[in-house]
Amino acid sequence: MNLDNFQKISKNLDSDQKLIAVSKGQEVKKIQILYEAGQRDFGENFLQELVEKKNKLPSDIVWHFLGNIQSNKLKDIVNYADLVQSIGRKKIYDKLINMSDKLEKNILLQLKLGNEASKSGFSKSEINNIIENHPKDCAVKIKGLMVIAEGGLAEMEINNQFAFANDFFRSIKQINEDIEYLSMGMSNDYDIALTNGSNMIRIGTSLFGSRNK
Numbered sequence: 001m002n003l004d005n006f007q008k009i010s011k012n013l014d015s016d017q018k019l020i021a022v023s024k025g026q027e028v029k030k031i032q033i034l035y036e037a038g039q040r041d042f043g044e045n046f047l048q049e050l051v052e053k054k055n056k057l058p059s060d061i062v063w064h065f066l067g068n069i070q071s072n073k074l075k076d077i078v079n080y081a082d083l084v085q086s087i088g089r090k091k092i093y094d095k096l097i098n099m100s101d102k103l104e105k106n107i108l109l110q111l112k113l114g115n116e117a118s119k120s121g122f123s124k125s126e127i128n129n130i131i132e133n134h135p136k137d138c139a140v141k142i143k144g145l146m147v148i149a150e151g152g153l154a155e156m157e158i159n160n161q162f163a164f165a166n167d168f169f170r171s172i173k174q175i176n177e178d179i180e181y182l183s184m185g186m187s188n189d190y191d192i193a194l195t196n197g198s199n200m201i202r203i204g205t206s207l208f209g210s211r212n213k
Contacts, residue, residue: 005206020064022204025211028056047073050080078105085146085183088120105140113161114150131176144181145169158192166197
């Protein structure tokens with residue numbers, strides 16, 4: 001654990017900027033320590049971990065799902081997560097829209113930056129199309145964008161990608177009143193993300209230390 005880093009990062013955030021502590025692969029006792037230090041938003045990448053931790057930890061924790069979504073696990077993911085950040089395939093979005101239960105679900109659409117084949121996400125035009133055609137009375141609420149910079153970029157290139165994402169975020173806010181979150185920035189680039197309008201950063205090992213798995 002590195003509570004000094006937690007305090008340092010937290011104190012530098014404005015009131016409208018949120019820290020998500022990425023707790024995948026971390027022990028429950030570490031999450032509890034960070035919770036007792038004041039952290040309330042945690043992120044998981046795997047359904048099984050999310051379920052186990054949610055059942056063991058305080059009920060006022062806000063859980064974010066950040067990982068790849070398998071179609072057969074979608075219903076459980078949206079039932080256990082407060083915000084699903086990683087909607088990056090049309091197949092998953094369509095299935096979510098067509099689910100029979102009407103519980104309100106909050107999601108972010110993943111904007112793909114660059115051309116890395118290993119990363120999921122929608123293009124700018126695909127997200128525009130989704131938002132413009134999203135049913136107004138739908139129980140699924142699009143709350144914003146989730147963004148991951150390409151790997152191996154210089155700081156200026158990361159800045160350019162994040163500036164592009166912020167410009168797009170501000171444009172879609174004009175067409176959907178539910179949109180409020182730009183989830184952008186991780187341990188190695190969150191400073192650049194914050195200067196480019198991010199209001200939600202996702203930090204893992206620099207808070208918790210190394211993962212168990």
